[in-house]
Amino acid sequence: MSEAVDDHLDELLQRGFRYALSLVHHHAAAEDLLQEACVGISRRGGPWHRGYLFAAIRNAWIDAARRGGVATVTLSDADLCAEEVDLGTLDGEDTIEQMLHTLAPLEREALFLMVVEGHTAAEVAELVGVARGTVLSRVHRAKEKLRRSFSTDPTDPTNPTEVTP
């Protein structure tokens, strides 16, 4: 395989891993999810591009959720919500990783696709099969939860809020 294809492949796999991580928020589980998706794509003979890989990852995640006993055919936000973490237990030292753990998987996914991958809400809606308004709600809820978790100390170097002069 040529070096150019290698670089493209590595970038593709890393983006796929990050997307898987947004769904499961666990490093090893994200690797497993990515591998399962790649096995499926490999069986179908490709293609190896982002849209197809992301769809395969999402399908693998839904399959895993169903195998885990979620009986509904259409998975709702309630079915895929992470256990709520009491935001009052987080302090200003908590990392963004811990704060992301407080989000439901579908909230984290929508946030990732819009903020990291740069999709519009309409594009995310098409990718995940929900209404645009639902995507906006998920992102809004996610950001509200993250904002509440941030420290109010403007001098805290971990505080992502802007310091006004």
Add this chain to the structure above:
Amino acid sequence: MTPDDSHHAHDPVDAAVRAHYADQRPSPAALDRLRGLVAEQTAVQTPVQMAVGRGGWAVRALAVAAAVALAFLLGFLVAPDDDANFTASVHEEIALNHRKELGSEWPTTDLADLRASMDKLPFRLALPDTRPDLHLRGGRYCSIDGQLAAQLQLVDDTNAPCTLYVLADDPALAAVIATTGHVDGIEVKTWRESGLLYGLARSATQ
């Protein structure tokens, strides 16, 4: 800029989220495994075909024409074995599930009890008559190539653990051949018996 895009600009939450995910990547071992998987599947493809997903219709048309020409030229020398490739990919999926070492959802040694618990299966769950050396310890649902399957935890006569996958012998899986393969130190055997497709995974060192 549409209203739902405007919140991306200058939002410290967005910056923190982007910075977090930018640091995340699979482990080197996982990346090597995935590269190997892709390399196996793209071994007969050209780099143009590999990157065709990023190109436009013209690139795709050119790639297809090149592939057809290449296939025509090589057709009498290399006959692609679709059944063997499909079987190999099913073996990989079985090995992947086996490596996960997921516990039984229904731990039991009684097949009738397990059959009653796993009532969503589209077939009558049965152990293979040809393997009286396999003893049930429990089961859970899984899927192989999108088909709902039973994943059974068993031990053999030496008490060595193995995992048996049971599926209906669906036409979608007709290309799976009865054979034994090895995937990353795991021996996988597939065969048909009494209308069911079986896949048995165990450590190759057993």
